[in-house]
Amino acid sequence: MKIRHLVLLAGFALASALPAGAAPAKLNTTADHSKFKELQQEFASGPEVTKACLGCHTEAASQVHRTKHWNWEFLNPANQQRLGKKNVINNFCISVPSNYAFCTSCHIGYGWKDGNFDFAAQENVDCLVCHDTTGAYKKLPGLAGHPPYKDTEVLPGSGKIVKATDLAKVAQKVGKTSRDTCGACHFFGGGGDGVKHGDMDSSLASPDKELDVHMDATGLDFTCGTCHKAASHDVAGSRYTPVARDTGGAHIRGKEDDSNPATCQSCHGETPHKKGEAAKLNDHTNVVACQTCHIPKIARGGVATKMSWDWSTAGQLSPEGKPLLKKDDKGRVIYDSKKGDFTLGENVEPEYMWFNGDITYTLLGDKVDKTDGITHINKVGGSATDGRSLIWPMKVFRGAQPYDPVNKTLVTPHTAGNDDTAYWKNFGWEKAIATGMKASGAPFSGQVDFIKTDMSWPITHMVAPKEAALGCADCHSRDGRLAKVGGVYIPGRDHDPLIDLIGWLMAGGALAGVIGHGALRLVRRKD
């Protein structure tokens, strides 16, 4: 590492020593956007930049308009569930409607502040959030997807000022998407760094090989788009209809293949282990997902991920009526009056289950009952026998969240906002939920209780080097990683207790018999 840093430093020193006017860095595109007259102007807003972009990239906006990234809506063809960020409920910040202006800081558009957003407006598409290469483009919560156009305090009273965005500079330096641009939203899902996924956080912006063999910044240096290959702005890969078992083999140029290019198998095929001892591992690939062995732990990059969230304890205030913030010994927030109690984890062992790619959400309006035990926010399908499943690693996020005990539904509270009902300002559930449910167009009885929920997140990033993959005994042992996974015989884990009992009694009996026989011979020996 030290040597690597030294080399980098030397590189910087050399670069800065070059005389001005030297040959510019070689571009890997044919267009230098800084030379475009259309971009050499002062832009007052994001949509103005977009209009300039669309002057040349005439079809870009309509392509974006067809994607989940834009609509936040997805109709699952398998079960006709209407999903997408706009519709699903989770057990993190719960739901989007009534909180648009905050949530849509991660929308690839401008101005989605309420239910009346114009999805057909081409200039509302935010080109820069994905194509920025400067790192200077930041959309702030509360601005409905806009970056700050004047110096802005991030949260009122925080004292943290974000400077006005230099839109012209950002626009002149646009380029391909990067780990930074995708990560600007996807690393921070759930309201903070690493909160949601466990296998995606800011440590992947510039990871070393230990953290991710593919994205290794000084090695293969994959971007997200290397696997999640996009055509016509439609990014491959889906959390709603994931491919759990890809038997299609590696993609080859010239061979028509519209299957998901983001699976491990789409490059590595199903028998990637070399000949010799490792070849036996190929016998595992019809049972175990690649990720199960090759992602031994999640949240390995030094950023903790949230493991649980108990909304039922939210709202405790200091004697002076001020919200509280409690931190653990590492300075991570474990209680926030706005949100309740959290637990966090680093280097977390995932949980394992059969998974076939079918995911059924519990949506607003679906009946939920406290007496059912734990309500699954998303129920993952899969079994040992359906021929479509593999054993997958999952981050299972557990929590308790508000629900309506009379109508027996989950609820969509209005959390963020500077108004009379937002929970994070007023700490009153009834009002917050009434506002939120009205925005969702759903009935609310006025009663609030809390229900235990869990949510499963298939793990697929942070692929470790092969030396750090799980070893045989991690699963092939009585109490290994797959101790709870049924439907499969795992040597070393499984055995027939009756046969073992009979077997040991038989062998033990034989041993006792011959010892007795021998002892008798010794005693009776005549010389």
Added chain:
Amino acid sequence: MERIYIFKRFERIWHWTQALLIIGMMATGFEIHGSYTLLGFARATTVHTTAAWALIALWVFAIFWHFTTGEWRQYIPTTENLTAMIRYYLTGIFSNAPHPFRQTQLRKHNPLQRLAYLGVKLFINPLIWASGLAYLYYNEINAAGYAIGLGSIALVHSIAAFLMLTFFIVHIYFATTGHTWSSHIKAMVTGWEEVEGDARSVP
């Protein structure tokens, strides 16, 4: 006292190589089974699989040897003297009674041995061999359309292993029941067995 040459060189090499391999395979096999941890699962499977192929190769040679030399006849079961043998091990052996069986080059094994070894060769070994190969080639067998559960294969393999372990224990003990405690073992090493000169047949 008389010394006769019972076990030829190949037989002795075969026996002791097989002994080594089977002990190694039992030690690693029960580890793979999850009964204890010794080498670790990965090394245990490597050793077990390598030893299995070595043993299979050895068996191929041994089978060839038995048929080309006619030695296979040593395992033809007989009831002659069988009850006498049983009686000897149950009572006679404790009172220094004469051994009811007289070893010759043509009759190396007493009737009980014949039965036991035949059982090993015709039942336990094939069971281990077949279930073990099925264990190794489980994926290929299923890919070929024969839906056999790994659990069933492992079950048969472990039953065979317990039978082999039991045979092994009894076999080692009976190795001490020769003219002296060690004469059978010496014979298996040198080929020469000491037999009682005045042995007589007991009906």
